[in-house]
Amino acid sequence: MLLAIDLGLVIEKLILIVVVISASLVIAMYTTFAERKVAAILQDRRGPNRAGPFGLLQPLADGLKLFFKEEIIPDFSNKFLFILGPALAMLTAMMTSAIIPWGDKVELFGREISLQITDVNVGILYVFGVVSLGVYGIMIGSWASNNKFSLMGGLRAASQIISYELAMGISIIALLMVTGTLSLKEMVVQQQAGYWNIVKQPLGFLIFLICAFAECNRTPFDLPEAENELIGGYHTEYSSMKLGFFLFAEYINMFVSSVIMATLFFGGYDIPFFNEATLSPNIAAILGIVALMAKVVFFIFLFMWVRWTIPRFRYDQLMHLGWRILIPLALFNMLATGASILYFQ
Amino acid sequence: MQALTSKAKQVSRKPMSFTERMYLPAIFKGMMITFSHIFKKKPTINYPEKQRPFSPVFRGMQILNRDEEGRENCTACGLCAVACPAEAITMEAAERQPGEENLYREEKYAAKYEINMLRCIFCGLCEEACPKDAIYLSETFAPADYQRKQFVYAKNELLIPHPKENPEAYKKALGNRSNKSTVN
Numbered sequence: 286m287l288l289a290i291d292l293g294l295v296i297e298k299l300i301l302i303v304v305v306i307s308a309s310l311v312i313a314m315y316t317t318f319a320e321r322k323v324a325a326i327l328q329d330r331r332g333p334n335r336a337g338p339f340g341l342l343q344p345l346a347d348g349l350k351l352f353f354k355e356e357i358i359p360d361f362s363n364k365f366l367f368i369l370g371p372a373l374a375m376l377t378a379m380m381t382s383a384i385i386p387w388g389d390k391v392e393l394f395g396r397e398i399s400l401q402i403t404d405v406n407v408g409i410l411y412v413f414g415v416v417s418l419g420v421y422g423i424m425i426g427s428w429a430s431n432n433k434f435s436l437m438g439g440l441r442a443a444s445q446i447i448s449y450e451l452a453m454g455i456s457i458i459a460l461l462m463v464t465g466t467l468s469l470k471e472m473v474v475q476q477q478a479g480y481w482n483i484v485k486q487p488l489g490f491l492i493f494l495i496c497a498f499a500e501c502n503r504t505p506f507d508l509p510e511a512e513n514e515l516i517g518g519y520h521t522e523y524s525s526m527k528l529g530f531f532l533f534a535e536y537i538n539m540f541v542s543s544v545i546m547a548t549l550f551f552g553g554y555d556i557p558f559f560n561e562a563t564l565s566p567n568i569a570a571i572l573g574i575v576a577l578m579a580k581v582v583f584f585i586f587l588f589m590w591v592r593w594t595i596p597r598f599r600y601d602q603l604m605h606l607g608w609r610i611l612i613p614l615a616l617f618n619m620l621a622t623g624a625s626i627l628y629f630q
Numbered sequence: 631m632q633a634l635t636s637k638a639k640q641v642s643r644k645p646m647s648f649t650e651r652m653y654l655p656a657i658f659k660g661m662m663i664t665f666s667h668i669f670k671k672k673p674t675i676n677y678p679e680k681q682r683p684f685s686p687v688f689r690g691m692q693i694l695n696r697d698e699e700g701r702e703n704c705t706a707c708g709l710c711a712v713a714c715p716a717e718a719i720t721m722e723a724a725e726r727q728p729g730e731e732n733l734y735r736e737e738k739y740a741a742k743y744e745i746n747m748l749r750c751i752f753c754g755l756c757e758e759a760c761p762k763d764a765i766y767l768s769e770t771f772a773p774a775d776y777q778r779k780q781f782v783y784a785k786n787e788l789l790i791p792h793p794k795e796n797p798e799a800y801k802k803a804l805g806n807r808s809n810k811s812t813v814n
Binding site for chain 2: 326327328329330331334590591593594595
């Protein structure tokens, strides 16, 4: 038997990839706009409302502005690495969107298409692997700038990310003990049948939320960004679209973290208190997507809400929190989960 | 050591209590405060749809005045040019010809009158110096432009509209000033 490629499968996966990536980009673009609007509303002012109706064309204007700026590559920098840094950051930010279940199955042209690009059975582990790769983007960016302050900023960013990855991983282990599977699709199906995981793992969710803030470099953990105002930071020497890639990758990271939190703890595309089997599959899938987007919007608003409420941590306070408070807490959560699973058996 | 005044405030240096060390209750309280700001009234004014009202003595762009019959008040005496601290006003005088009595009040008038808006500091000294009530500062801003040349305003841009030919525009440009009669 020769290579029997199911052409339909290839086409549907290609279309799904294009749709998911363009949707991530557009949503990240409008997240930048939403950030300015939400920041304004929380600060007793209005946001940008001049570009287009209600300012909706503002992200387009920002993107075009970045394109039109001058591309500066410093003479003494490592050119290959200089261009590789933002590319890596953007790549790892988008790769995580590959395994997220965006909705249930859709029936088109007589085929059942599942709205997930690929359902690897090590779902969460893949996400962690890609997020760890994200450190490389920042490190390479700061090293290639050939600038003492960029290097320091990049070092701080990298140390912050890897410290909070540990606590995140341990809190996920506790979740895995409860669900028994790594695959994201399985988790959503389980949450559809039973309770949402937030009920079973409240402390785990809290730890995961704090670590997600640290992974996205958002306040109160935005030391890498704050150093832009103070000294340098890993994107001092960048201009035009490379800088745009770094900043954009942060917003895509934020979007993907929100989706993962919604999927892991809040049921993904599950609509609460509603039995989707009563509707036709297409309608149920669309409603599921809408429900997921509603949860994601709430989480993104939460990210921004916290940013404009609290000041940022000092570097030693940040490390203290990550290593000496969150990791013991996550370990305790894991032990408590294990004990309660044994008890209820 | 004794405190120098009785108003010195004692700083409390107690170590943080458990609820304070948790940060979370304080963060939550802060988040509630920020959330309540969403529903407060915003003090922003949507310019240019709405504009803030100016006081009656606001000093904006200059206007050269006419009397009720439409004759220009300015006699090119040069007092405003001398009073201007930024040397923004320049003028050239000319003699009134016999057929032009309805255009100018007196025998001398300003043939060329220019104010360089980039130099003007809107202090109002020209308005105070003028003996003929010929120049005053109105409520409009000087609008933006792309070239420096276009900021040197000539006489025809500064003149108030003619009261006989264009009465509403004249009244609007006059604002709430009384057109005081001049000395002679």
